Amino acid sequence: MPFATAHTVSLHGALGHLIDVQTDVSPGQVGLTLVGRPDPSLNEARDRCRMAVLNSRLEWPSTRRITVLLSPADLVKRGTHFDLAVAVSILAAAGTVPPRALAGTAFIGELTLDGGLRSVPGVLPMVLAAAERGVGRVFVPEPQAREATMVPGMTVIGMRSLGQVVAELRGEEVPEAAPVAPMSGSRLLSWRGSERRDELDLSHLRGMADARYAVEVAAAGGHHLMLSGPKGSGKTSLAERIPGILPDLTPEESLELTAIHSLAGALEPGDGMLVRPPWCAPHHDASKASLLGGGLGQVRPGELSRAHAGVLFLDEFPLFRTDVIDALRQPLESGEVTVARRDESVTLPARGMLVLACNPCPCGEFAPQVGQNQCQCREVQRRDYRARINGPVADRIDILRHLTPIRPHDGDHLFDPPETSAAVRARVEEARLRQAERYAGTSWRLNGQAPGPMLREHWPLERAGQGLVDDAAYAGRLTQRGAARVHRVAWTVADLRGLRQPGADEVTVALQLRTGEPLLLSALERRAG
Amino acid sequence: MMTGSATAASRQALGAYGERLAERHLCAQGLVVLDRNWRCDEGEIDLVLRDGDVLVVCEVKTRSGVGCGTPHEAVTEVKLDRLRRLAERWAGAHDLRPAEVRIDLVAVLRPLRGPSDLEHVRGLA
Numbered sequence: 274m275p276f277a278t279a280h281t282v283s284l285h286g287a288l289g290h291l292i293d294v295q296t297d298v299s300p301g302q303v304g305l306t307l308v309g310r311p312d313p314s315l316n317e318a319r320d321r322c323r324m325a326v327l328n329s330r331l332e333w334p335s336t337r338r339i340t341v342l343l344s345p346a347d348l349v350k351r352g353t354h355f356d357l358a359v360a361v362s363i364l365a366a367a368g369t370v371p372p373r374a375l376a377g378t379a380f381i382g383e384l385t386l387d388g389g390l391r392s393v394p395g396v397l398p399m400v401l402a403a404a405e406r407g408v409g410r411v412f413v414p415e416p417q418a419r420e421a422t423m424v425p426g427m428t429v430i431g432m433r434s435l436g437q438v439v440a441e442l443r444g445e446e447v448p449e450a451a452p453v454a455p456m457s458g459s460r461l462l463s464w465r466g467s468e469r470r471d472e473l474d475l476s477h478l479r480g481m482a483d484a485r486y487a488v489e490v491a492a493a494g495g496h497h498l499m500l501s502g503p504k505g506s507g508k509t510s511l512a513e514r515i516p517g518i519l520p521d522l523t524p525e526e527s528l529e530l531t532a533i534h535s536l537a538g539a540l541e542p543g544d545g546m547l548v549r550p551p552w553c554a555p556h557h558d559a560s561k562a563s564l565l566g567g568g569l570g571q572v573r574p575g576e577l578s579r580a581h582a583g584v585l586f587l588d589e590f591p592l593f594r595t596d597v598i599d600a601l602r603q604p605l606e607s608g609e610v611t612v613a614r615r616d617e618s619v620t621l622p623a624r625g626m627l628v629l630a631c632n633p634c635p636c637g638e639f640a641p642q643v644g645q646n647q648c649q650c651r652e653v654q655r656r657d658y659r660a661r662i663n664g665p666v667a668d669r670i671d672i673l674r675h676l677t678p679i680r681p682h683d684g685d686h687l688f689d690p691p692e693t694s695a696a697v698r699a700r701v702e703e704a705r706l707r708q709a710e711r712y713a714g715t716s717w718r719l720n721g722q723a724p725g726p727m728l729r730e731h732w733p734l735e736r737a738g739q740g741l742v743d744d745a746a747y748a749g750r751l752t753q754r755g756a757a758r759v760h761r762v763a764w765t766v767a768d769l770r771g772l773r774q775p776g777a778d779e780v781t782v783a784l785q786l787r788t789g790e791p792l793l794l795s796a797l798e799r800r801a802g
Numbered sequence: 803m804m805t806g807s808a809t810a811a812s813r814q815a816l817g818a819y820g821e822r823l824a825e826r827h828l829c830a831q832g833l834v835v836l837d838r839n840w841r842c843d844e845g846e847i848d849l850v851l852r853d854g855d856v857l858v859v860c861e862v863k864t865r866s867g868v869g870c871g872t873p874h875e876a877v878t879e880v881k882l883d884r885l886r887r888l889a890e891r892w893a894g895a896h897d898l899r900p901a902e903v904r905i906d907l908v909a910v911l912r913p914l915r916g917p918s919d920l921e922h923v924r925g926l927a
Contacts, residue, residue: 300921300924301923301925301926302877302879302882302926303872303874303875335868335871335872335875336872336873336875336909337874
C-alpha cells in the first residue's frame with residue numbers, strides 16, 4: 274500500500290498538538306507536495322528530506338508523485354523538527370520501512386543533508402504532549418534523549434542519523450554514525466550564575482531586620498516585592514538571596530519549568546529536571562519580546578516565563594522602557610503571558626515572584642532626612658523618576674520596602690548572629706505546606722496566586738482585620754486591587770505565624786508591608802501566635 | 803559516461819525504440835492508437851490514443867540511465883502545459899470533441915545491459 278502515517282508534535286507555546294504526517298506515494302507527475310499549512314521553514318523540509326534520504330543510501334521514490342499531508346490541516350505548522358517524521362513517513366509509504374513499525378510512535382528531529390539528526394528546541398513539551406495522546410515510543414536526537422526520558426512511561430530512542438532510525442524500524446542492527454552536535458543555546462539575556470548563587474546566604478547580611486522579614490513573607494506567599502533605597506543599601510544583595518530561601522520546586526512546577534526552558538532551547542544536553550527555583554535578572558535594556566516572550570516565527574518564552582516558580586529580578590526598575598514596564602501589568606495579575614499573533618495566540622505560564630529594585634532618585638543619593646541628603650538631582654528629575662515607580666505596576670506590588678544604608682556597626686550581633694538562609698527556608702517551607710493544604714483541589718498553590726473574590730468568599734479575614742482593610746479602602750489609601758493584595762499578604766503572615774485565620778494584627782502588618790511604612794519590632798516576632 | 807558518445811542519430815534511435823515499445827505495450831493494454839508523432843508549430847505529440855471514451859495524449863520518455871534523473875522527472879510543469887495545449891490543438895485539427903482528455907506518460911529505461919524497463923503512468927496531475 275503506497276500510504277503511511279507517522280506522528281509528530283506541533284507546539285504552540287507550551288501547548289502541544291499531535292500531528293499525523295500522512296504520505297501517499299503514487300504514479301503521477303513527479304514531485305513532492307507538502308500540504309496542511311506548513312510555514313516556509315517547514316516547506317524547506319522537502320529538500321532536506323530528499324537529500325537526507327539519498328545521502329543515507331536509501332531509496333527515494335523519484336518516479337512517483339509524493340503528497341505529504343500534515344493533519345489536522347487547519348493548524349499552522351512551524352519548525353524544523355518535522356523533518357524526521359516526514360522522511361520516515363515517505364520511506365514507509367515507499368516500502369523502505371514497514372508502515373506498521375510507525376504505529377504508536379512519534380518522531381522528532383531536524384535532518385541535515387548528509388542524513389544526520391539535529392537537536393531541536395522544545396523536545397520535553399513535545400514528548401509530554403505525545404504521551405498524553407497515547408504515544409508510547411518516541412525517536413529523538415541523541416543529545417535530547419535524556420530530556421525526553423523525564424516523561425514517565427515513555428520509551429525513548431535517541432538516534433544520531435536517519436540511517437539509524439530506519440535500521441531500528443526495520444529491526445536491523447543499528448549502524449554507526451557520527452555523533453550529533455548539541456543544540457546551540459540562546460542564553461543572551463540571563464546569566465545562570467547558579468554556582469555563584471549557592472554561595473549566597475542571608476547570614477552574610479547585617480541588619481535589615483525589617484527587609485528580611487518582608488523578603489520572608491514574599492517568598493512564603495509568592496508575593497511581588499519592591500525594594501527601594503539609596504545605592505549601597507543592599508537591595509541587590511537581598512534580592513539575590515531570595516532563591517536561597519525558596520523551597521525546592523514541587524514535581525508539577527519542576528515539569529512546567531523544565532518544559533519552558535526546553536521551549537526556550539536553554540536546557541543543556543546533560544541537564545536533568547530543574548528542581549531549584551530559577552533566578553532571572555535581565556538587564557534594563559531588555560525588549561518587550563525578551564521579557565514577555567515572542568521572537569520571529571515560533572514564540573519563545575521570555576524571562577517572565579523562564580522565571581516561572583522562581584524569581585524575576587528587575588534591578589534599576591525605573592530604567593526599563595516604559596512600554597516594557599506597562600506590558601508587565603497583565604501577566605502580573607493573571608500569572609500567565611499571552612502572546613497574540615496573526616494566526617495563533619500562545620499562552621505560557623508565568624507565575625514567578627517579581628522583585629523590583631529602585632533608587633529613590635536618578636542619582637541614588639536621595640535620603641528623606643535632611644542631614645543625610647546628598648542628592649544632586651533636580652526636583653523635576655526626581656518627580657519623573659517617581660512617576661515611573663508609582664505607575665500601574667506599583668499597584669500590583671504586594672510588598673514595598675524602603676531600605677536605609679547600613680552604617681558601620683549597625684546590626685553587629687556579637688551574641689546573636691544573623692539567621693542563615695536554611696533557617697528561613699524551613700519557615701517558608703512550613704508556610705507553603707499550610708497553603709498547599711488549604712488550596713488543595715484548586716488551580717493555585719500560593720496566597721499570591723489566589724484570586725481575590727475566591728479568597729473573600731472562602732478564606733475571609735477575621736472581622737476586626739477586615740474592618741481595617743475596609744477603613745483603608747474607604748479613606749482612599751487602598752484601591753480595590755490593593756485591598757485584595759493586603760488580604761493575600763495577611764494570609765501569608767498568618768501562615769508564617771501558624772495561625773488559622775488572619776486577624777487585626779496580621780492585617781496591620783500586611784497594610785504596613787503594602788504601604789511601605791516601617792514595621793514595628795513586635796511584628797518581627799515571628800512566633801506571635 | 804553512458805551517453806557521453808551519444809550522437810543526434812543515436813539519441814533519435816533510442817527515442818524511436820522507446821516509442822515502438824510504448825505503442826506495443828499500450829495496444830496490449832487495450833488502447834487504440836489514433837495518431838503518432840503528430841506535429842504542429844507548438845510541438846509534437848508522441849502518441850495519440852483512445853481509451854474507451856477518453857482521448858489520451860501520451861508522452862514517451864526513454865533513457866539509457868538515470869544519471870540525469872529518471873524519465874519521470876523530465877516531465878515538468880511547463881512540458882505538461884504544452885501537452886495540454888497540444889491535445890486541444892489535435893482535437894481541433896481533427897474536429898473531435900472528446901468528453902475527457904488524459905495525459906499519460908510511458909517511461910522507458912533501456913540500460914546498456916539487461917532487459918528494458920517500462921512503466922505506464924496514467925493521468926499526470
